[in-house]
Amino acid sequence: MNLLSVKNLNKSYVTKKLMGKNEERKVLSNVQFELGENKILGIVGESGCGKSTLAKVLTRLEDFQSGEITLCGQNLREIPQKNLTHLVQMVFQDPYQSLNPRKMAWEIIADPIMVVEKTPRPQAKIQALAMMAKVGLLPELSERYPHQFSGGQRQRIGIARALMLKPKILILDEPVSALDVSIQAQVLNLLLDLQKEFGLSMIFISHDLSVVKHISDETLVLYFGEVVEHGPSENVFKNPQHAYTKTLLESAP
Amino acid sequence: MKEYFSDLWLDIQKNKGAVAGLLFVLLFMILAIIAPLISVYAPDQVIEGALRLPPGSRFQEHFFILGTDDIGRDLWSRLLYGARVSLLVGLSVVFISAGIGTTLGLLSGYYGGWLDRIVIRLMDFVMALPSVLFAIVIVAVLGPGLLNAILAVSIVALPNFTRLIRAQVLAEKNKPYVQAAHLYGASSLRILFKEILPNCIAPLIVQASLGFSDGVLNCAALGFLGLGAQAPTPEWGTMLSDARSYIETSPWMVNAPGICILVVVLSFNLFGDGLRDALDPRLKNRG
Numbered sequence: 010m011n012l013l014s015v016k017n018l019n020k021s022y023v024t025k026k027l028m029g030k031n032e033e034r035k036v037l038s039n040v041q042f043e044l045g046e047n048k049i050l051g052i053v054g055e056s057g058c059g060k061s062t063l064a065k066v067l068t069r070l071e072d073f074q075s076g077e078i079t080l081c082g083q084n085l086r087e088i089p090q091k092n093l094t095h096l097v098q099m100v101f102q103d104p105y106q107s108l109n110p111r112k113m114a115w116e117i118i119a120d121p122i123m124v125v126e127k128t129p130r131p132q133a134k135i136q137a138l139a140m141m142a143k144v145g146l147l148p149e150l151s152e153r154y155p156h157q158f159s160g161g162q163r164q165r166i167g168i169a170r171a172l173m174l175k176p177k178i179l180i181l182d183e184p185v186s187a188l189d190v191s192i193q194a195q196v197l198n199l200l201l202d203l204q205k206e207f208g209l210s211m212i213f214i215s216h217d218l219s220v221v222k223h224i225s226d227e228t229l230v231l232y233f234g235e236v237v238e239h240g241p242s243e244n245v246f247k248n249p250q251h252a253y254t255k256t257l258l259e260s261a262p
Numbered sequence: 263m264k265e266y267f268s269d270l271w272l273d274i275q276k277n278k279g280a281v282a283g284l285l286f287v288l289l290f291m292i293l294a295i296i297a298p299l300i301s302v303y304a305p306d307q308v309i310e311g312a313l314r315l316p317p318g319s320r321f322q323e324h325f326f327i328l329g330t331d332d333i334g335r336d337l338w339s340r341l342l343y344g345a346r347v348s349l350l351v352g353l354s355v356v357f358i359s360a361g362i363g364t365t366l367g368l369l370s371g372y373y374g375g376w377l378d379r380i381v382i383r384l385m386d387f388v389m390a391l392p393s394v395l396f397a398i399v400i401v402a403v404l405g406p407g408l409l410n411a412i413l414a415v416s417i418v419a420l421p422n423f424t425r426l427i428r429a430q431v432l433a434e435k436n437k438p439y440v441q442a443a444h445l446y447g448a449s450s451l452r453i454l455f456k457e458i459l460p461n462c463i464a465p466l467i468v469q470a471s472l473g474f475s476d477g478v479l480n481c482a483a484l485g486f487l488g489l490g491a492q493a494p495t496p497e498w499g500t501m502l503s504d505a506r507s508y509i510e511t512s513p514w515m516v517n518a519p520g521i522c523i524l525v526v527v528l529s530f531n532l533f534g535d536g537l538r539d540a541l542d543p544r545l546k547n548r549g
Contacts (some may be wrong), residue, residue, distance in 0.1 A: 068445055094447045107438035111460035121446035154266070167442075174446060 011079075012177060012210050013044040013067075018076035020059075020066060036062045037073070037234045044178065049204065049211045051225030051242065053218060053257070059234040060214045061102075064182045068099050069214070076128035082178070094125050102183035104163035108155040114152035114166055115141070121173045140169045143206070145199060161192035165199070172207060180212045185220060197224055218261045222246050230254050273540035280536020286529035294345040301339035302327075305496040314512045329514045331505065337518050340496040344519065347497045348478050348526060351412055356470050356475030358416035360519040363423025364466065368454050370424070371431030382428070387419040393418045393476075394483050401489040406498070408481075411490035417478045419473050430462040443462050464541040468534055475530035482523050498523050 018040040024032040036059045039103050044050050063073040067078070069085065078085035080096055086190035088096070098121075103135055108117050120132035128136070138148040144165040155163055164184060181200070182194055185193040201224065204211060215221050221228055221242070228245040230238035230253065237251040249255050274280050293300070302325075303309070312321040312334040319326055328337040370381040388396065400414035434440060435458060442454050484490035485499025495502070498519040505515035 054458045070444060071440055090447045094445065097445075099442070099445055101438040101442065103438060107442055109439045109457055109461070111463075120443070120448070124443075124446055124452065170442065170446075 011043040012046050012081060014077075014079045015040055015042050015067075016077040016079075018063075018073055018078065019106050020062060020071075021074040021170055029137045035234055037066070038194070040076070040234070040236055041216055042229055042236065042239060044210050044212065046177075046210055047204070047208055048215055048227065049225045051221035051228040052212060052214045052231060053216060053221050053228065054231035055257075058231045060231060063231075064099060064180050064212070064214055067178075067180055068097050069093060093126060094121070094141075094176075095174050097178045097180060098174060098176040099180040099182060100164070100167045100171050100184045103187055104160050104167055105155075105187070108163055110155050113152050113154060114146070114158070115165055117155070118169045118173060121170060125174060132144075136173070137169070140173060141166075143203070144169045144172075145195075159192075160188050161196060164168060164188060164196055168196075168200070168203070172203065175207065176209070178210045178212065180214070183216070184213075185214065186217060193220065198204060200224065218246075218258065230257070274536050277539060278538040279532040280540075283529040283532030283534075283536065285441055286525055287533055289351060290345050290526055290529075293342055294349050294370075297342040297346055301336075301342045303336040303339045305335070305340045305343035306494045307335060308337075309336070312507060313468040314515065316512070317514050328518050329512070331501070332508060333517050335385065337515065340501060341498075341518055341522055343496040343500045344501060344522065345526075346409070347495060348482070348523075349406070351415075351497075352478040352526075352530075353483045354412050355416050355419060355481070356474050358412070359419035359473060359477075360423050360466065360470050362416075363420045364427050364459075364462075366420070367424040367427025368431055368459065368462075371428035372435055372450070372454055372458070378428075381424065385424050388418065389421045394480060397480055397484060398487065398489060401484060406489045408491040408495060411481050411484040412477075414484070416478050418480065419476060422469055422473060423466070426465055427462050430465060431458055434458045434461050465538075468538040468541060471530055471534035471537055475527040475534070478530070479523065479527050531535065 010049060018037055019035070020037040021033050021035040021220060024034070026032060026156065040063065042050065052060055052063065062071065066073045067085075080088060082114060112120075115134055115137040119128075119130075119137035122128045123130065123133045134151075138151055141148050146165050146169070150158070150162075168184075184200070185196050188196060197220065200211070203209065213221060213225055225242050227240065228238070228242045229236055230245065230251065232251075232253045238245055238249060238254045244257070245254065246258065249258055265411040274284070309321065309324055309330065312324060312330045314332055315321055315326055315330045317327060317329040319329060326336055326338070328341065330336055331340070366381050370378040395412040397411075397418045400417060401410050404410040404413065411522070440453060440457055443457050448457070481490055482497070482499030482502070485497045486503040488503060491497035491500045502516060502523070505512070505519070509516050
């Protein structure tokens with residue numbers, strides 16, 4: 010059975026206007042895909058095509074208008090918040106904004122289990138240090154503040170935080186686009202290692218085709234909120250069907 | 263955090279005005295604390311016959327460094343105890359207005375909607391009226407007295423804190439680190455107080471130090487108008503108003519409390535400005 014299945018997902022933002030009709034802008038229309046266990050799904054598309062909105066909908070940070078999202082056999086809307094936190098977690102794009110500047114690294118990483126599992130601070134710290142080691146951060150750095158880390162290290166903290174609750178699905182919203190190329194490769198390899206170790210499924214959102222090609226089993230191409238191409242990565246990259254995918258591939262360096 | 267404050271201290275040190283302000287603030291605090299040790303007389307002790315003596319004068323076995331006032335009380339002792347009153351007033355004004363203002367700002371910025379509209383309209387209302395005038399109205403309703411004056415001045419100072427914190431919350435609440443906290447199911451209260459509030463502290467501290475001087479000044483103004491501290495209390499504003507009628511014959515009676523108010527207000531402002539410059543990321547490049 011599939012871990013996650015999305016059917017006919019529609020979402021639009023409505024701007025209320027003082028005069029006249031409300032303006033409705035469609036961001037996702039009839040999006041449909043499935044994600045199996047231990048699979049990595051890459052989602053590509055240009056900016057503004059709805060990639061990040063999709064991530065927010067899947068994590069329930071934002072609601073959607075119509076369609077059906079099933080997660081582990083349950084309707085996404087009906088899963089209690091506490092269970093959802095164990096199913097889906099997310100790594101954010103901007104490692105400079107996604108960590109609270111006033112918290113120490115270990116506090117950031119340990120916060121999820123302190124909140125959800127009510128783990129006492131000392132135990133939470135031990136677990137956080139173990140997680141830091143897994144994502145390749147020296148435990149000695151645990152009492153530093155985010156501004157004392159490099160971009161790559163911060164993104165590792167973000168990944169560690171997302172993994173603390175042992176989610177089934179990890180959504181990565183442009184996790185490496187703010188990093189320089191050598192660091193990108195390190196973080197991507199780390200993600201692949203972690204995927205094996207934790208048995209994760211991942212949704213990897215990016216505008217960078219080469220990154221998606223490298224990491225994902227399946228690729229989905231979004232164009233103005235619509236899925237224009239979906240299939241095993243090899244097929245998509247070798248033999249694109251849709252005109253947009255072709256131009257996308259041609260314009261990539 | 264230790265590193266953070268040592269960095270901050272280095273930045274403040276570059277600003278001579280802020281250091282001078284801090285030194286004077288500390289000086290006045292020390293004077294206020296040790297007032298009973300260094301004052302010669304009790305603040306309301308009347309020395310018979312020693313009326314309006316100029317600074318440095320002797321009268322029988324008494325010696326008055328700063329002279330005496332119109333009913334024969336030692337000005338030096340009164341000023342020292344006045345420092346206690348003024349600093350306590352400033353402190354309570356900051357605590358009350360910062361406490362209530364921050365809470366209102368946090369809630370209205372975070373929840374928005376009708377709550378936000380009500381709070382902001384109220385604050386606009388307070389800001390629309392001249393602050394001293396509005397404080398006078400409040401004291402007129404509550405009745406004169408130091409406590410009511412503190413309350414009135416605190417209410418007048420509320421909008422500064424509320425608007426500041428609200429703006430900060432609006433900027434912070436959509437940042438990914440707050441979304442991340444939503445994702446792992448942190449409660450709104452936890453997000454407000456553990457994630458957002460710590461990031462509002464820097465501007466809050468600056469506003470508090472500036473609000474302190476406003477509080478002292480406004481309370482002195484109310485005292486001067488006879489609406490603040492009442493007669494025997496050695497409050498600088500009240501002293502100033504009592505001395506006003508003798509300004510031509512005995513100017514030291516006016517000068518002493520006047521200079522004290524000036525120096526305290528100025529030094530808090532200088533320190534607050536320095537603090538703001540040191541905390542403002544646009545004015546420096548720290549990694």
